[in-house]
Amino acid sequence: MEEGFLTQDELSSPLLTPISYTMASKYTGREITEEHILQAADLFSKHYGIWGPRHPRAGQRVQTSPAMLKRNYLPDGAEHTLVQAHIGYVLVGHAIATRWSTKKSAESQPSRVCWITQLCVRRGYRAQGVATSILRKMAEESDDMYGILSSHPAAIMAALRAFANGPETDTDALLSMTWQATNIMTPSPISYVKSAAPDPGSTVRSVDTNFDVDHGEHQAVLDELSRLGRTWWLGDLKRKHEYILIIPTLRQTPTNSSAPTSQGEGRG
DSSP: OEEOOOOTTTTOOTTOOOOSOOEEEEEEGGGSOHHHHHHHHHHHHHHSOBBOTTSTTTTSBOOOOHHHHHHHHSOTTSEEEEEEEEETTEEEEEEEEEEEEEOSSTTSOOEEEEEEEEEEEOTTSTTSSHHHHHHHHHOOTTOOEEEEEESOHHHHHHHHHHHSOGGGSOHHHHHHHGGGHHHHHTTOSSHHHHHTOOOTTOOOSEEEOOOOBOOHHHHHHHHHHHHTTOOOTTOOOOTTEEEEEEEEOGGGOOOGGGSOOGGGOOOO
8 A cells, every 4th residue: 555645735725624644555457356346336335425306216325236336337348447545444435447548630649548437435534635645546657638527526626636736727728628528538438438428529518427416415515615715617517417527637738729619618
């Protein structure tokens, strides 16, 4: 195990109260055991969220079995990574990512995508930098960009702190990355990522993933941001939608000049 500390500057967000000790462990490919999958399914089922008010199981916890988690997030023939965070002997969070290669255009060189397909932190350990530590551990030098679909603003903010410049990130430049989302997401071996790819050539803030999770907890985070005078740049979220975030590595930082104007926005 290796320590996954954040610096004090990285934890400057008023929504974070950093914990003193987090251990992050990283497993790739065959290092991910059936026990790891069982632990991930258990944590997700107990701590992720509840179904939305119009779902047939409204108010019940969103759950998954080890078999379902393996089928949906760790399909055979793809490159997967699991990062777990522990405080003492307590598993307090995990992330699963899948990597693949893509080309932004027929003429461009292949780019390596690291897509966070699941991020879950145990209740009682949130807003303490756990998710950011996990995502920092996930990063590799060979990655060209990071992606995540999430209905939870806290997950989006953790990704910005881990992979970009946190509150100082040029969010307009990140929106330009969604203009290329179709080329980035369509080759994904993860079915829900592949099917959520937005219309080609559109800049979007969210996409329809048909995931009818309740947004009450998520709205509480937005309300707290508003109270602190912070602007939430991705806007409101429709039912069954998730925010989309694609972050290039520093060597791949985009410019706004390549993106269409806001008139070309789709399902944002």
